[in-house]
Amino acid sequence: MIIRRASRYYVFVLFLIIISNAYALTYENIHIHGFISQGYMVSDRNNYLANTHKGTFEFNDAAINFSRLLYPNLHIGCQVYTRDIGDVGNNKLEIDWAFADYRMTDLIGFRLGKIKIPHGLYNETRDIDLLRTFIFLPPVYYDISRSTINAMNGMDIYGNYQFETIGNLEYQILNGAKRIESDSGWSRYMERRGMDITQFDTGYAGCAKLTWSPNIEGLRLGVTNIFFDIDADAEINKFPLQHMAHLNADVVKKYHIEGPDFIYQLNDFKVMVNYLEYTFREMIFAAEYMTFRGDLIIKTLAPEVQPITFHVPIKTDALYLSMTYRMTDFFEMGGYYAVFWPDASDKNGLTLPQNFMSWHKETAICFRFDITDSLTFKTETHLIDGGALMMPQDNPQGVEQRTALLLLKLAFSF
């Protein structure tokens, strides 16, 4: 069996909670909620996010949150979160969010602390199986980006206004700083590009969100923008030779073989998402289009050779269309089609040795069963074309163009 110790632990805890029939708890006016989930992933060709080719139970998460109303317009709370998905997470505890929320008027409120980033429609709830149909959200919320766009420390100003003629407008402006761990999903993604990140240093981060609910029943439209700068200390283990064509052959050889230390800076990094959601009775249709833009600067630090600086423009796009439909209290189904281009200026992979590494096209179908109000079981199939989100380090034999992935997940919340 492939079940590891952590997974066995989770299955056991899950079982205990289910048989104890636990619901939301309250203690001394502190409200306590949480969830725990255990999944299974198996794929036919490539390993995707974990060792899925052989099937893996390294796919679980759990959280518990505490909140208390101090005054009618002021509450405080925090959530502790842990997860394991392949090499990422490994069930380390982290503070998911922790803040004080003061709602001064409908038009303006303030939050102070570690706050979830309102990226697109579903980023704030990306970890909570209970709140969505799918097991894996589309690549706009791809797992590697969680560490980058999950939450940030700072101050949030938010509010909404109901216009008689045009409908309701909600806004949120978040300013602060972002912390990224060196063993995060982002590091794994950079490792894919031959960079071994040893430390992240992130400065200012900001986010703005505007959602418009016009006077059309069930429709909401919006846009979010995230801005931040990242500096990272790293080692190169495989240098991108295409950027070194103009250099002396000895230098290329030295860098390629030994790999220099270097700093990479991702300046003026902007992530923008445009979104639309339409709810018609039990059906929800959603579409999002995301763009990543930034300037990646790589500065070598090897003392024995003259420093070299490279500029690599980042131009990544992703989009998806999804539809979910709740048939009964017990059963819901959904599907999406998503595309991710790491380099939108080369969507067909004309500059790559394997052209399919330039895209990730994914079709997913999910069936969700609400066994009780608190317990859900989901089964999901993904058909993936392209290798843009396949990690070569997970697929040492080489990445294949097509992969089918089956996911199962049981989740309990209270």
Place this chain on the structure above:
Amino acid sequence: MNISVLRFYFILLIINMGFQVLFTVCAHAVDVKIIVHPDVQESISDNDIRNIFLGKKTQWIDNQRIRFVLFTEQNTYQTFITHYVRKTLYQYRNYWRKKVFTGTGMMPVMFSKYSQCIDYVQRTKGAISFVPENCILSDGVREVTLD
């Protein structure tokens, strides 16, 4: 194989949606009364009710804090949420669960007996709730007629 799964899924979806459109009752009779604390004198619109029960409108015009409570008896709850908040009960529960799990809100106060709702609204300034149409109200609460 894969294409047939997709085809099966979409056919099932379309058939089910068709049945829904054909057989669901288009207009429910709204068998609920909306009640407020007698101090609340302002006129209230459909949009106000929706925004109050979504936690978007939190103050009356006189700056009094709004305290809404839910009456969770299945039929009344479902009728009210569907008609006034314009969500299904499942969507409404998830809306508040989202707030709970992102820290941006706390679960509303809920009562399973309408007498508890009436009692709460009577005792609490700025309170608003809903009860079944046929229930008898005490003097300490005011029934609201929407604009």
